[in-house]
Amino acid sequence: MGLLDKEFSESNIVIATAEDIFNWARLSSLWQLSFGLACCAIEMMATSASHYDFDRFGVIPRPSPRQADIIIISGTVTLKMATRIKRIYEQMPDPKYIISMGSCSNCGGPYWEHGYHVLKGIDRVIPVDVYVPGCPPRPEALLEGLLKLQDKIRNESLVKKTA
Amino acid sequence: MKNPEEIFELLKSKFAEDVLELKPAQPLDAMIVVNPLKIKEISNYLCSEESLSFDTLMCLSGVDDANGEKVKDGNGIETINGGTLSIYYHLDSIKLRHKITIKISVPRDNPETYSVESIWKCADWHEREAYDLFGIKFLDHPDLRRILLPDDWDGFPLRKDYQVPEFYLGMKVPY
């Protein structure tokens, strides 16, 4: 984290840049909106459960978008749902992050051709930070996606705009 | 317990020409085709008659028979004129442990029939679904709104000649 190596040996003072502190705090407690859509949500729940233990990365489900930092779009986004997701997204406070989990929310998945009711990719509605491929992605893949997101946050800057 | 032939005979003796045909049990389930405008009376009889006692509507499904005349316009878009849409009622009697399938066909241009919601309560949402996806109107239904698709949706997607819209509320629909 760049925190420990700058520690003074006999005191309790830690020196770091504000940026590092903010980023470290942010990436270590990404509270997730408890929100699941389709079959992928089952895999997301498995990731939260004790075997894979999302909690060790600081990811706890929150029932309200106003307390959430991250939303995992886990499953098929129907057009009807897409309007709701947009509203939920707008209710989340900044900074907010989005993981698109599974083929459905990446690009429409198995419904890409004949799904008259499916949005072909959640990025048509809200901006996505990390895409996790798979149908469904294994919990390991979702964890990898989360680690990628943490990497991204680690390099964020308060002054420079990051992608 | 009654077999399909006996059920057909009973219906035939009661409703005469409104009961059209018995399709044999092979390869599908035995099926009785009836007049769509008499479905309510026939259902009522099937449910209340002691020796039939069809107390459960297991499933009500719409089907696009796509048996009309297929017309292609200049852009290769196919529409179907005429022909029928069908509704299947899968009935079961828990009491007498027999079952039967009832079929009605309504004209595609004016798909109207009567609701059986007052006989089997569960038909409520099934009929709304058939309305939502096929546009079949159930007269006397207490609350015939779309059930799955958004209220402002255009068209009936499970019809064979349905065209997927280009946009819905500003969201692009095709891949």
Ligand code: SF4
């Ligand atoms: S990507 Fe596959 S597993 Fe995930 S919601 Fe879509 S169909 Fe289900």
